[in-house]
Amino acid sequence: LGEYSALVASGALSFSDAVQTVRLRGRFMQEAVPVGEGAMAAIFGMEREEIEKLCEEVSSGEVLSLANFNCPGQIVIAGHSKAVERAIGKVMQSGKKAILLPVSAPFHSPLMKPAGSRLEEAMAGISIGDLKVPVVTNVEAEVNTFREKVKPLLVAQVSSPVRWEESMRRMVREGVEQVLEIGPGKVLSGLMKRIDSRIETKNIEDLETFKKIS
Numbered sequence: 001l002g003e004y005s006a007l008v009a010s011g012a013l014s015f016s017d018a019v020q021t022v023r024l025r026g027r028f029m030q031e032a033v034p035v036g037e038g039a040m041a042a043i044f045g046m047e048r049e050e051i052e053k054l055c056e057e058v059s060s061g062e063v064l065s066l067a068n069f070n071c072p073g074q075i076v077i078a079g080h081s082k083a084v085e086r087a088i089g090k091v092m093q094s095g096k097k098a099i100l101l102p103v104s105a106p107f108h109s110p111l112m113k114p115a116g117s118r119l120e121e122a123m124a125g126i127s128i129g130d131l132k133v134p135v136v137t138n139v140e141a142e143v144n145t146f147r148e149k150v151k152p153l154l155v156a157q158v159s160s161p162v163r164w165e166e167s168m169r170r171m172v173r174e175g176v177e178q179v180l181e182i183g184p185g186k187v188l189s190g191l192m193k194r195i196d197s198r199i200e201t202k203n204i205e206d207l208e209t210f211k212k213i214s
Contacts, residue, residue, distance in 0.1 A: 004154075005182075013129070021123060028114075028122075028158075030105055033111050036081065037081055038081060038105050038106030039103070040067060040076055040078040040103050041087065041099060042070075042074060042075075042076050042099045043097070043098045044098070045096045046096055051075055051077065052066065054090055055083075057090070058086040058090055060083065060086070062083040063079040063080050063083065064079035064080065066161050068108060068161060069162065069164055069166065071191040078106035078107060078109035078111075079106050080106070084106075088100060107158075108162055110159055112158045120151070120155045126151075128151060131144065136170055137157075137167075138153075138163060138167065139156045141163035141166035141169075165191075165195050168195045168196065169196070177199060178201075180201075184205050185203075186203050189201035
């Protein structure tokens with residue numbers, strides 16, 4: 001959802017359009033898969049290639065794919081519940097760590113494609129402005145300055161992996177030296193430190209911490 005906030009800040013999306021779109025996006029994603037039929041799990045200490053191979057081995061005709069590349073040694077998978085459970089079992093047997101995530105649907109997996117189609121229709125009437133500030137996109141992990149790409153990328157985002165680690169590394173290559181995490185907790189700051197420990201991180205959780213930083 002942070003990409004929507006970034007698009008508002010860049011001038012590409014109005015605040016009201018972003019709020020409406022995010023609300024519909026959440027509903028479409030929830031309705032794409034019946035409750036209980038999809039799941040997500042975080043896997044620790046395994047390489048991408050190992051996890052891809054694991055997903056192929058245990059999918060048994062069901063959907064199971066990589067959904068989030070958070071940081072070195074932390075990747076999230078998503079798909080049909082039984083397939084996710086089988087993957088967790090295999091990971092634990094190998095001596096590595098896997099945790100079933102408390103989520104209501106298999107987000108950022110191919111099972112979300114129906115939600116993407118509905119989102120595309122819902123966004124048809126929304127105007128996209130020029131990006132006054134470049135935005136690093138979740139789908140491509142690249143800098144986008146073209147408004148024509150905004151809608152297709154937001155639609156693809158629903159069923160595509162979140163390339164967080166690559167996105168952060170892209171920002172570092174662009175010269176970013178300090179990152180502000182806006183919102184409760186310090187999860188993203190923790191990920192950033194594992195991605196590149198040279199980057200300074202600060203957290204804005206409320207008005208008080210905002211005043212301290214500003």
